[in-house]
Structures are given as C-alpha cells and as structure tokens.
Amino acid sequence: MKPNSENKFPLYLSVVIPVFNEQENLETLYSRLKPTLENLKTSYEIIFIDDGSMDKSWIIMEEIKKNDNSVKTFQFNRNYGQHTAILAGFELSKGEVIVTIDADLQNPPEEIPKLLKEIENGHDVVGGWRKNRKDPFFRKFISQMGNKVLARITGIKLKDYGCMLRAYKREVVERICEVNEFSSFFIPALAYTYSNNLIEIVVDHNQRQEGKSKYNLLKLAKLNFDILTSFSLIPIQLITLLGVFIALFGGLFGLILILVKIFFNTSNGILSLISIFSVFTGILTFFLGLIGEYIGRIYLEVRRRPRYIITNSKE
Template sequence: MNHLEARAGHPGAGHPGAANPEVSVIIPVYNEEEGLAALFARLYPALDALGTSYEVILINDGSRDRSAAMLADQFHVRPDTTRVVLLNGNYGQHMAILAGFAQSRGDIVITLDADLQNPPEEIGKLIEKMRDGYDYVGSIRKQRQDSLWRRKASQMMNRLRERITRIKMTDQGCMLRAYSRRIIDTINVCGEVNTFIPALAYTFAQNPTEIEVAHEERFAGESKYSLYSLIRLNFDLVTGFSVVPLQWLSFIGVILSLGSAALFVLLLVRRFIVGAEVQGVFTLFAITFFLLGVIIFALGLLGEYVGRIYQQVRARPRYLIQAVLEQHDGMPAVPGMNRSGAAQ
C-alpha cells in the first residue's frame, strides 16, 4: 500500500472542495496584485481538468498592495475549492508555505509560486508521479527564463550546497514540488524557526524523484528576492542542514596553526643565523591581516550557528494568522474585512 492508498475512501474523495481532497495546492502571495487575475484564470481550469478533488490554499504574506482583497474576492468566486490564509505580517515565503501546510488536508500537497513562472498546467505531471508511489517529487526548470548571471549563480550555489549538505536536488530554487501527507505531517511537528522547505522535505523522503517542468517569464512585477535575500537564504540552507562549515573551519584552524608554528621556527632560526633584521615587516603585516580575516569569518560563522540556536530557544511563533477564509457546511465563513485585507 502506498501513501495514496492509505487514505483511499476518505470522505469527500469525489468532488472539488471536499472535506479531505486528494490534492492541496499551496500558493504564497506577496504583493502580486498585477498577476493574480492571470494566475486564477489558468490555475482553476488546470485543476478542474485533472478530474480529482482539490483545494487551493492562498496565503497572503503581509502584502502591502491589493493582493489580500483580491484573494478574498477569489474565495467568494470559488468558496468550494478555495481557502485563504491572511498572515498579520510579512514572514517570508517559506514561513507562508508552512502556514499553508498547517491548513492543508490533501493526500498530495503541491507548492506553487504566484508569479506564473511555473505554469499551473504542470501540476498534473507531479500528481502522476506521486501516484506512482513516490513521496516527494522535485522539479527541474528547463530553459530557465531568468537572467544569465542568475542562472549561473544558481548553478554554482546548487553544486556548492549539494557538496556541503549532501542533499541531492538538481534545482533547489524551483518551488513547484509535490509532497506526501506523511512528509507534510512530519514538517508540521518540526517547529524549526528557520528552514528551507524543499531540503527539509528531502531529508524525510523515503522515495524521492525529480521531473522536468516548463519555465516561463514572470507574468508581472519583479522578483521579491533581492541579492541579499538570496545570499541569506543560501546561508540559512547551509547552516540549517549541515555542520560541514564548522568542520572546515576546524580543519583550516589546524592548518593555519601548523603553518604559524613553522613560520615561527623559521624566523627564530633566521634570527640566530642572520641576526636581527627589519626586512619582511610588510610580509608579516600581510600574514597578520590574513589571519585576522580568518578569525573574523570564523566568529561570524559561529555567530550564525549560535544565532539559530538563540532564535530556536526563544520559541516565538513562526507566524501569526490574522484570519482564515474558508467554507463551513456549505456556507462561506468570512471575518469582517475592509478592502485592504485587514481584519476588523
């Protein structure tokens, strides 16, 4: 019995919007008002064509534009298949997805970005793979529509991350992925403050696989990931899933200590043979500054790990939910909202 068969025959398996649908599609949204209408126009027909029960969970991650109001409008259009989670602030893409995981009910959970770079029509490919018995389906973007520097930087970081974390994912930046219910339930009880969902899910997967998916240009707006955000995300991934950087740091420390001892012996011998000399002062300064740089880097790396521990032991909520728009007993349940999406 595979992970799909384990819940076969559960209530609501026959139509969209059922209590326990087969598929949950989770979409984090942050300032995407320009592209939401196009997303809805493609997403729902693509899911309807699959002929299975599903729910769409839209998470507003503290948008400052009209995204929250547009999500509420879409809920009124398709309350049978749509649930909207309104967070009270901007917690980041991965925290928003975790909020969606906590609300999801499907046997198969799909994550999808709202920018339409990954076509919703590709969801069916992931579902078919999951039905084949896989518990985690990653995706590889073919013919990426990003800038050259971003593609090359992504390839380099993918290789570096794989060597450090031992997590083998060809395209770690693509969020169009499918997860089994077991993996989602495991992630929900983890409680990690900082995490990278695809990598975390991969560590829990028993039978993962990857498929190629189409990739399109962003429909509207700009990427919400700045260069600093991308660096920060990759740093979180490395320090969150591996202690290899600390091991490398220890190894470098041993090498530098041996090198320093050898240099000290060499200078001591020269002093006895040649006598006191002032030559080589600039070389010593260069070595000193190099060692200072290594020490500062080491302190920063140690501080990163200590900071993660500090954030974890504070045990603060990863996110706060302002409201959830969902249908109860065939009737939409909606808290009072103004057009900006704020609860009243």
C-alpha cells in the first residue's frame, strides 16, 4: 500500500459510511472494518454520517469514537438521503482515496482492499458490481430493468448503479463536490461523468442479517426516476414527439368520423369518443406531471437552501 509520506494529502484513505437506523449493524461493521484497514498499513480515517437516524445509531457511533481517534462522526438534523450523506462525507474527508460503504453489511468491508488495488493500477473510480446479489428476486428484477433503462436513456453505462461499495480518487471527489446543483446528487452517475478511467469489479454481496432495507420498491422507483430526470432531457423530448403524434392521430380520427357521417350516415359513437378522450387525458396528465418534475427541480435550484445541516460532530 502506498505510504502516506509520499502523498500531498493528510491521509491516504477515507472510508465514508452513511448511516440511517442501523443500530443492529454498527458494532459488527466496525469490528470487521477496523482490522481490514489496519492490515493495509497506511493512514486512514473512518467517517460515519448519521442521516437523521431515529434509533440508537448515534449513541453507538459516539461510543465507537471514544475508543478510536481515527473515527469521526457527524449527525444531520434530519434525514436527507443516502447520497447527500455521502456528499457530506466527501466534503469532510481528507484522504487521497475515498471509499464508500453502506452500514448494513451486505457488502463486506473485507472487500475494500480489492478496490484499492484497482486504484493503484491507475483507475480513478472503482465501482462494486453485485453480480450475485442476495436480494429478493423481485427487487433484483426491478433493479436490473432500471439499470438497462437508465443506461439507454442517460448514456451512463454502469453494470450496477446501486452498489455503494466504491472507491474514488481525490480529484474525482473534488469535481463532484464542485457541482452546485441541489437535486442531481446521484453519486455513481456523477462519478461516471467526471471519471477518466472507471472500472467496475465483482464484489461479494450478502443477505441483510439485521434490520430492514431502507429502500422499498416505491423509493427505488423514485430514485430511478430522479436519475432519469437529473441526467437526461430525453423524457421531455419524447413528450414533444408524442404530443405531435397525438395531435395527428386526433386530427385523423376526427376526419374519419366526419367521412363516416357523410357517406354512411352513422352515429359518431359517443362511447368511443369518451373512451379515446379518457386515454388522451391520462397521457396528457402524465406529460404534465413529468414537465412539473423538471420545473420542480428548477425551483429547488433557485431556492439554494443548504444541502444538509450538521447538528453534532465528534472529530
């Protein structure tokens, strides 16, 4: 491992861990992470970001900090979301290399040396790929479909968007931190945008042993929709094309009804008209909602409120 004395950074490695209601896993995570980092024989820090936990996570983190000066803990005033917590960790970190890992132990901390090896091989971003995921079938299916759609529409081609076991060189992290947007913080996608030499490697993935996943299907759908609207204009461009198609179809259908009335003296079919009108109304309502999503993001940017607020910290 590269000795810290050769670096221009205070530390070689920063490990950023976003935490939200993970009281069952924190002590086990730390007990496995600490020897893994010690075996690297380099300087490091462990940064816990408490993302507004409502259980005893913060108390446990404080206890860990009391016995280990390499640990730093920060507490948000409320829940801002996983990626905002990671961003805060980026901004607070001092290492030349920054590793992110979830607190749920589904990604083993023992995999971190594999990521660092690829960093030393010249890659500036190393993403974990959960090739053999230990999640329920339906969740895996939704994630796989979401990955394919996102890759096609956004042009961000990652094998695994959702794995947070990742390593970043400092220069990539600094580029991410310079982003002034409020609503576009999906860290892996931003890293893909700013990386010069990204690689994804297969990492182990375990079933969650304690606690519950913080991403249900609704939150997963929202996350994918956020990525879609944050990194691509294709959805709103499709609205324009579909709007033209609907207008042409409506005009053609109206012409057909007129011709049928003239030549066959047949009723217009009020039920058919109501049915078609309902379908078009539903489509237009969806379009308005999508446009509203983009406008809402503009509104968030204009307000320029703080991305997060730290109320407690132990450094």
